[in-house]
Amino acid sequence: MPRLVLIDGSSYLYRAFHALPPLSNAAGEPTGALFGVVNMLRATLKERPEYVAFVVDAPGKTFRDDLYPQYKANRAAMPDDLRAQIEPMCQIVHALGIDILRIEGVEADDVIGTLALQGHNDGLQVTISTGDKDFAQLVRPGVELVNTMSGSRMDSDAAVMDKFGVHADQIVDLLSLMGDAVDNVPGVEKCGPKTAAKWLGEYGTLDNVIANAGNIKGKIGENLRAALERLPLNRTLVTIKTDVALEVAAQDLALREQHVEDLRVLYQRYGFTQALKELDGGAAVTAPVAEKEPGRARGTGFAAALPATAADLDPALAAAGDYETILDSERLTHWIDILRAAGQFAFDTETDSLDPMQANLIGVSFAAEPGKAAYLPLGHDYGGAPAQLPRQDALDALRPLLGDAAIGKIGQHGKYDLHVMRRHGVDVAGYTQDTLLESFVLNSGIARHDMDSLAKRYLGYDTVKYEDICGKGAKQIPFSQVAIDDATRYAAEDADITLRLHRVLAPKLAAEPALQAVYADIEVPLVPVLARIEANGVRVDPDELRRQSADLSRRMLAAQQKATELAGRTFNMDSPKQLQALLFDELGLPALVKTPKGQPSTNEEALEAIADQHELPRIILEYRGLTKLRSTYTDKLPEMINPHTGRVHTSYHQAGAATGRLSSSDPNLQNIPIRTEDGRRIRRAFVAPPGRKLVACDYSQIELRIMAHLSGDAGLVGAFESGADVHRATAAEVFGRTIDEVTGNERRAAKAINFGLMYGMSAFGLARQLGIARGEAQDYIALYFSRFSGVRDYMEATRQQAREKGYVETVFGRRLYLDYINAGNQAQRAGAERAAINAPMQGTAADIIKRAMVAVDGWLADHRERALMILQVHDELVFEVDADFVDTLKTRVDALMTGVAQLAVPLEVDCGVGDNWDEAH
Incomplete structure (x- = not known):
């Protein structure tokens, strides 16, 4: 999951100033606070977040000063030595590629709070880097606090409870009672954290403490009653705002490339020797360059394992290119001769749409040697545009070249280009290199594998951006309206940079034979296979989906009517404000979960927590579930039917997950729920045309079989070799019974352990899952480990290998780097160890099904009129097959899927057949 780090710059600057000695550089300039902040920033960037902001207080008053003029009135003026370090701090932060935010009228805390929840709602993992206890009120799943200077971490409500004695949603009330001496907010006299926590433990909320003030005895009770009037104001002052109007959004805060020369000058000036060594000595931290899971090993001993960056490269690779526009057949013939003679060339397409299934070709670019490229415009139609070759004539001239498998083609995310050319009647053969995949296989954990990021990372080259020539937002023009000279500069550069990247990345892969094999034998051959699957598409029944939408609407209406009946009045079920008033004010249900503002929450967690106390929360949850199914699937899928093909065409992403798992988007067909009847009904809308069937072939328990292979545990291997129910066989071994004696609960426990171990499940997680x-x-x-000691030994050996090498590998040599495997923080290290155990299994499963797709596609080449591969979902392949060809396909696909890997236990495939996907699954 991409990560957003929000750095509390004001807090760190003050804390570093007071914590460190009064350091200075050779010129006598103060550097103590600056030194502390720079070290914190370096530590943060080594974790390679995708989005970062450095937030500081703006000068002037805030809304809190208006509410309470004495707010922070006790703070002394900023010391001159500290003030002198602010400007160099900002210079260094900027040079590190981090945005600095100062918003007038609010504090840095409020800006951080707003961005934290916005980023969390956008699906980012949010880290607030701070030493300020006030931020504990924002902690929740997906929002954590990290004190980078001390290394402490607070990432759960349990961690908040452990430190403060209250839940995260009670922190505001705790601070209101205690007060805050730093901010000059007076609390209840003599009420410290333990007393405040005790009251909140007994009464739950500040409001309830106020209501019960008369019941609290002794002097502390008198002090509480004396403070009652100011406690509501205290709550406002200590509550972090999360709704500040900002001109910047969380996803606008992408970490930029560092200004290395500026950093070098600054580090030299202020005497930061270690930072300078890091900058110049090979452990340099650059902006992350495609998606998702933490991956890269950091720290001593791992440098040799990591792909080098632009620092190692020939400066000529960053030089400007010499580009030509092809406007006549003579020059096109000349370039075709150049490309054919080269034996390998890079190419790229320019179109009018991001959807390759509907995009129209505007131009094609080529490069056969670094620094020289050409652009062939075919569809620029602005007024005054020069005459261009007719598109069909140009494509006819290019077809023999592009269709010649003996001449290698190089692309960057070339699957898109293969689609575009196919739509225009040209089948590209010989697609043998893809720079996105070269980068991904070298290190799947880096954040971006797009061409612009790779060019900066590996070439030190700043590319022309699409927005530079087309504009942004409402003023953006289509590529067909771009002046051909500008289009040439942009498009020819794409082909040129793709070729240059290949020249840099290919030797790095060649130096790692196992990674080279993953790239050449798995990833590259899969590109045209995925292109065919996407082009095949899947047929959906819009009438069935409309019927399901109507049924969901009826049930939503019934839920609304039932909710109205239970409430005794009408209300808007989609309004959190109205739900708050109804559930907590009128019905008096306990507010067990709070919003960051301290208000009763009505999210799913909050409703689940009170669903056993009243029927209404359960009805609201049911209504929301139905609404999501309708909006996400039954209403949306008919709109995504391609008008030209009558089918839905998803897009598969090879560089989606660090483990190598494929992901799917537009639409995401891998996340259609199957555990509920409503979810399975949606799969029934995926149908076979008349005379055909859908066949689903699914690997059985593949990751557990991989565990048996990797661990070599005799008991687990024997359970699979016997052909018995592996979970029942495991239970029999663990509990010392015969297979026939194993109870349902014992099998369930064995299954939970079998699968849970692969994902690092703790005793706590197992207890919660089993209800024990x-x-x-x-x-x-x-008991499990005593019976399956080989599994235990494998897991420990894998952790040790990860600690020593900084990465783990799949059976086929795919590598996953682990950021935190030697981290001092126990929680970070434990997370990396869980990934170390899981990644070889999940990655091997990904490799196996990719190999299966390539093998099956090769067999289907002679049977494409009779059968199509139309979907890949996790460990499952789905086919559309002539009814009289089903048995042949099942037999052959089973043999191919089980034969692509030789493990210590046999692979098994379950095949189902039906008129729709649900029947076949």
Whole structure:
């Protein structure tokens, strides 16, 4: 998951100033606070977040000063030595590629709070880098606090409870009672954190403490009653705002490339020797360059394992290119001769749409040697545009070249270009290199594999951006309206940079034979296979989806009517404000979950928490579930039917997950729910045309089989070799019974352990899943490892390998780097260890199904009129097959899927057949 780090710059500057000695550089300039902040920033950037902001207080008053003129009135003026370090701090932050935010009228805390929740709602993992306890009120799943200077971390409500004695949603009330001496907010006299936590533990909320003030005895009770009038104001002052109107959004805060020369000058000036060594000595931190999971090993001993960056490269690779526009057949013939003679060339297409299934070709670019490229415009139609070759004539001239498998083609995310050329009647053969995939296989954990990022990372080259020539937002023009000279500069550069990247990345892969094999034998051959699957598409029944939408609407209406009946009045079920008033004010249900503002929450967690106390929360949850299914699937899928093909065409992403798993988007067909009847009904709308069937072939328990192979555990291997129910066989071994004696609960426990171990499940997690005591769950795990010691030994050996090498590998050599495997922070290290255990299994499963797709596609080449591969979902392949060809396909696909890997236990495939996907699954 991409990560947003919000740095509390004001807090760190003050804390570093007071914590460190009064350091100075050779010129006598103060550097103590600056030194502390720079070290914190370096530590943050080594974790390679995708989005970062450095937030500081703006000068002037805030809304809190208007509410309470004495707010922070006790603070002394900023010391001159500290003031002198602010400007160099900002210079260094900017040079590191981090945005600095100062918003007038609010504090840095409020800006951070707003961006934290916005980023969380946008699906980012949010880290607030601070030493300020006030931010504990924002902690929730997906929002954590990290004190980079001390290394402490607070990432759960349990961690907040452990430190403060209250839940995260009670922090505001705790601070209101205690007061805040730093900000000059007076609390209840003599009420410290323990007393405040005690009251909140007994009464739940500040309002309830106020209501029960008369019941609190002694002097502390008198002090509480004396403070009652100011407590509501205290709550306002200590509550971090999360709704500040900002001109910048969380996803606008992408970490930029560092200004290395500026940093070098600054580090030299202020005497930051270690930072300078890091900058010049090979451990340099650059902006992350495609998606998702933490991956890269950092720290001593791992430098040799990491792909080098632009620092190692020939400066000529960053030089400007010499580009030509092809406007006549003579020059086109000349370039075709150049490309054919080269034996390998890079190419790229320019179109009018991001959807390759509907995009129209505007031009094609080529490069056969670095620094020289050409652009062939075919569809620029602005007024005054020069005459261009007729598109069909140009494509006819290019077809023999592009269709010649003996001449290698190089692309950057070339699957898109293969689609575009196919739509225009040209089947590209010989697609043998893809720079996106070269980068991904070298290090799947880096954040971006797009061409612009790779050019900066590996070439030190700043590319022309699409917005530079087309504009942004409402003023953006289509590529067909771009002046051909500008289009040539942009498009020819794409082909040129793709070729240059290949020249840099290919030797790095060649130096790692296992990675080269993953790239050449798995990833590159898969590109045309995925292109064919996407082009095949899947047929959906819009009438069935409309019927399901109507049924969901009826049930939503019934839920609304039932909710109205339970409430005794009408209300808007989609309005959190109205739900708050109804559930908590009128019905008096307990507000067990709070919003960051301290208001009763009506999110799913909050409603689940009170669903056993009243029927209405359960009805609201049911209504929301139905609404999501309708809006996400039954209403949306008919709109995504391609008008030209009558089918839905998803897009698969090879560089989506660090483990190598494919992901799917537009639409995401891998996340259609199957555990509920409503979810399975949606799969029924994926149908076979008349005379055909859908066949779904699914690997059985593949990751557990991979665990048996990797661990070599005799008991687990024997369970699979016997052909028995592996979970029942495991239970029999663990509990010392015959297979026939194993109870349902024992099998369920064995299954939970079998799968849970691969994902690092703790005794706590197992206890919660099985509904048993934690001690009993721990006994289960201990008993399991005593019977399956090979699994235990494998897991420990894998952790040790990860600690030593900084990465783990799949059976086929795919590599996953682990950022935190030697981290001092226990939670970070434990997370990396869980990834170390899981990645070889999940990555091997990904490799196996990719190999299966290539093998099956090769067999289908002679049967494309009779069968199509139309979907890949996790460990499953789905086919559309002539009814009289089903048995042949099942037999052959089963043999191919089980034969692509030789493991210590046999692979098994389950095949189902039906008129729709649900029947076949």
